[in-house]
Amino acid sequence: MIYLDAAATTPVRREAIEAMWPYLTGEFGNPSSSHGLGESAAAALLAARQSVAAVLNCRPGEVVFTSGGTEADNLAVKGIALARRAEDPLRTRVLVSAVEHPAVAESAAYLARVHGFTIDTLPVDDQGLVQSDRFAQLLGPDVALASVMYANNEVGTVQPIAELAAMARGRGVPFHTDAVQAAGWLTLDTAALGVDALSLSGHKVGAPKGVGVLYLRNRIAAEPLIHGGGQERGARSGTENVAFAVALATALALAEAERPERAERVKALRDQFIAAVLQQVPGAVLTGPRSRRLPSIASFCFPGSSGESVLLELERRSIACSSGSACAAGADEPSAVLTAMGVPSDVAQTAVRFSFDGGISAADLDRAGEAVADVVAGLGRLRSS
Numbered sequence: 001m002i003y004l005d006a007a008a009t010t011p012v013r014r015e016a017i018e019a020m021w022p023y024l025t026g027e028f029g030n031p032s033s034s035h036g037l038g039e040s041a042a043a044a045l046l047a048a049r050q051s052v053a054a055v056l057n058c059r060p061g062e063v064v065f066t067s068g069g070t071e072a073d074n075l076a077v078k079g080i081a082l083a084r085r086a087e088d089p090l091r092t093r094v095l096v097s098a099v100e101h102p103a104v105a106e107s108a109a110y111l112a113r114v115h116g117f118t119i120d121t122l123p124v125d126d127q128g129l130v131q132s133d134r135f136a137q138l139l140g141p142d143v144a145l146a147s148v149m150y151a152n153n154e155v156g157t158v159q160p161i162a163e164l165a166a167m168a169r170g171r172g173v174p175f176h177t178d179a180v181q182a183a184g185w186l187t188l189d190t191a192a193l194g195v196d197a198l199s200l201s202g203h204k205v206g207a208p209k210g211v212g213v214l215y216l217r218n219r220i221a222a223e224p225l226i227h228g229g230g231q232e233r234g235a236r237s238g239t240e241n242v243a244f245a246v247a248l249a250t251a252l253a254l255a256e257a258e259r260p261e262r263a264e265r266v267k268a269l270r271d272q273f274i275a276a277v278l279q280q281v282p283g284a285v286l287t288g289p290r291s292r293r294l295p296s297i298a299s300f301c302f303p304g305s306s307g308e309s310v311l312l313e314l315e316r317r318s319i320a321c322s323s324g325s326a327c328a329a330g331a332d333e334p335s336a337v338l339t340a341m342g343v344p345s346d347v348a349q350t351a352v353r354f355s356f357d358g359g360i361s362a363a364d365l366d367r368a369g370e371a372v373a374d375v376v377a378g379l380g381r382l383r384s385s
């Protein structure tokens with residue numbers, strides 16, 4: 001099997017399993033307990049927090065462990081908007097881009113539905129890029145939060161986060177970015193990016209599913225979503241998942257150390273793959289930008305075919321990829337991301353996403369490119385017969 005679906009998930013790295021193993025076995029204590037087992041769990045959790053903070057260039061106390069990227073996004077969007085409005089009742093608007101993951105988009109929709117916020121959706125151009133002048137126009141003294149993702153999970157578009165965050169800061173608007181897909185490919189230096197909140201997910205970087213991080217700048221208040229014993233400095237109650245926090249910290253540190261070399265190598269392979277597909281598949285359209293995209297994502301539409309049939313035929317040839325995002329797979333609706341980019345819905349239905357991790361090889365991608373050409377041509381012949 002050639003696995004070209006790393007944006008959906010990645011296998012757990014051996015180093016992460018080995019690092020977390022003690023906390024699933026002998027060192028099983030609760031970090032809140034005052035005996036030795038508890039203390040050793042608390043020490044492991046602190047070390048994990050410090051390690052994540054080193055990658056994010058922030059203080060350990062600004063790292064909140066969550067159950068994943070979805071919870072981190074929910075806590076950022078709902079928690080910050082609610083807290084900001086509580087401080088200043090005039091802040092009743094939330095700004096989100098049109099290409100957010102549902103974890104952000106649906107959190108914003110909830111704020112409108114249940115808490116009476118007004119949601120402003122920031123449009124994108126045909127490459128999926130937010131326009132910064134439009135962003136500046138929408139920022140105002142009535143905005144409680146702006147959230148723009150760092151890199152898109154369907155087409156890989158990388159947004160100008162540092163520029164947007166600086167604009168938001170200038171207007172006193174808290175700025176959150178969903179960096180789930182950026183991790184391991186782009187810098188996560190929160191000081192350089194200038195963001196107030198940033199979400200990560202463990203399973204995109206070689207840690208298990210079900211663990212994530214929200215970076216929450218010290219001065220930024222966030223209303224908790226989960227109440228209880230006050231763990232994670234009150235931001236997220238519940239006995240901490242020490243083993244998974246250790247696994248995430250281990251995998252993230254490795255991903256960060258390997259990042260410069262891996263990003264360069266995979267970007268070159270991605271560009272060769274894109275060129276091969278565009279050359280070998282008549283009518284294939286690259287979705288998203290040529291250069292301002294994650295090294296790890298190549299996404300196409302194959303007008304006239306069906307994305308689902310292409311996926312099935314590729315799977316028969318032992319190639320695993322996905323139509324748009326994993327969350328939207330199997331959904332009848334055309335991708336909201338492609339629709340926001342102005343792709344007509346019949347074309348958007350033919351979207352296929354190939355996404356890579358650091359282990360991808362040129363030989364695998366050559367095989368995949370040939371298989372795509374073969375599959376799309378075969379489906380074309382079927383249609384015309």
Ligand code: PLP
Pocket residue numbers: 007008067068069070071073101103149151152153178180181201202203210211212326
């Ligand atoms: N945000 C983005 C951009 C994603 O791609 C994903 C997962 O695909 C998430 C958030 C959700 O993360 P998790 O699966 O850890 O809940």
